[in-house]
Amino acid sequence: MEQALDVLAFGAHPDDIELMAGGTIIKLARQGYRVGMISLTRGEMGTRGTPEIRREEFAASAGIMGLAMHSMLDIPDGGVNESEENRLKVIREIRRWRPALLFAPYWETRHPDHAHCSHLVREAAFYSGLKKIESGEAAFRPARVAYYCEHYHFAPSFVVDISDVFEIRLEAIRAYKSQVFNPDAPADDEERTHISSPEYFRSIYARAEYWGGRIGVRYGEPFLVREVIRTEDPFALLIGRAREEGQG
Numbered sequence: 001m002e003q004a005l006d007v008l009a010f011g012a013h014p015d016d017i018e019l020m021a022g023g024t025i026i027k028l029a030r031q032g033y034r035v036g037m038i039s040l041t042r043g044e045m046g047t048r049g050t051p052e053i054r055r056e057e058f059a060a061s062a063g064i065m066g067l068a069m070h071s072m073l074d075i076p077d078g079g080v081n082e083s084e085e086n087r088l089k090v091i092r093e094i095r096r097w098r099p100a101l102l103f104a105p106y107w108e109t110r111h112p113d114h115a116h117c118s119h120l121v122r123e124a125a126f127y128s129g130l131k132k133i134e135s136g137e138a139a140f141r142p143a144r145v146a147y148y149c150e151h152y153h154f155a156p157s158f159v160v161d162i163s164d165v166f167e168i169r170l171e172a173i174r175a176y177k178s179q180v181f182n183p184d185a186p187a188d189d190e191e192r193t194h195i196s197s198p199e200y201f202r203s204i205y206a207r208a209e210y211w212g213g214r215i216g217v218r219y220g221e222p223f224l225v226r227e228v229i230r231t232e233d234p235f236a237l238l239i240g241r242a243r244e245e246g247q248g
């Protein structure tokens, strides 16, 4: 049996995760958690790059982020939907890697593939715990799904301080040479897209600075969880440290 992951991040396309939750998964990997990422599609509908190039970029980015696992499923790009077939593909991955924590895109978003990815992961996270849904792997249910922010904002459940890993996150994003703006080759021959524009590259900073500003740090990444968060120690939760020995 493969070694289980602690954290598994899902995205509809290669580069979605890096752009929206990259800082957080780098941070978790550096703290010693086993982190993996799965792109539901190979990104073959993208205006720029080929599936082969995107696969190489995805692997390079996973290496930069220090991930224990990365993989691409064969759901068609532009055809991510909540079919039983697709749901079973996600269930299989959850059962195979047995992560306690999942990341998925926030369900209110612009790209239909991203919204479907959000719903698919939420449904699969539940159904993967039902023994009677047979996939060849043992039933397993992750404890939590945390949603990362894309096109539309939400009131986050928490914001992760990613200031110390922001440069690595940029490096992981830059691994997608075919997709994002490259300041060293500002006039390449491929067609400009939203994500390959200099404006988009600047918006990566702007978004991280905005959320960082909300928690009093330089760069941040917001997440939403549906459930109410439980704590035994509101002091540690709100102040950020447990009571020190010998104090008071």
Ligand SMILES: [Zn+2]
Pocket: 012, 013, 016, 111, 114
């Ligand atoms: Zn995408």
